[in-house]
Amino acid sequence: MNSDNVTPLHDSRALPRLPPINIEAERALLGALLCNNRWLEAVADFLKPEHFASAMHARILEAIQKLFDRGQIANVVTLKATFDQDPALMENGGCALSSAGVSEHRSGWVEAEVDAWLAAKEQARDTSVE
Numbered sequence: 001m002n003s004d005n006v007t008p009l010h011d012s013r014a015l016p017r018l019p020p021i022n023i024e025a026e027r028a029l030l031g032a033l034l035c036n037n038r039w040l041e042a043v044a045d046f047l048k049p050e051h052f053a054s055a056m057h058a059r060i061l062e063a064i065q066k067l068f069d070r071g072q073i074a075n076v077v078t079l080k081a082t083f084d085q086d087p088a089l090m091e092n093g094g095c096a097l098s099s100a101g102v103s104e105h106r107s108g109w110v111e112a113e114v115d116a117w118l119a120a121k122e123q124a125r126d127t128s129v130e
Contacts, residue, residue, distance in 0.1 A: 021053040030060050034075050040068050
């Protein structure tokens with residue numbers, strides 16, 4: 001059989017295919033985990049930081065997992081405190097949660113509570129500057 005007449009199923013010169021990327025789904029998942037840390041138990045066996053297309057989202061998942069493993073609550077407030085102390089993130093504009101858009105995917109009551117806390121913190125910072 002002449003191999004010149006056979007069309008290969010895979011072109012060895014082609015670039016490797018990347019898995020599909022859905023940043024919105026990543027944000028929604030992280031937002032859900034922040035709203036209810038118990039949901040991490042359902043996905044912890046198979047969900048890994050390297051599964052995220054966004055490196056920032058991977059870091060957020062790592063931080064959620066670390067707090068959860070210590071028996072601490074992982075939410076927007078506790079993670080913000082963690083990420084605000086990260087020099088690498090400060091160089092890129094500060095808190096990873098807001099820059100990654102995760103806070104957009106919180107539930108209503110959590111959003112109100114966190115927004116109130118952030119507003120109070122912002123006001124306190126503005127008053128201390130004056």
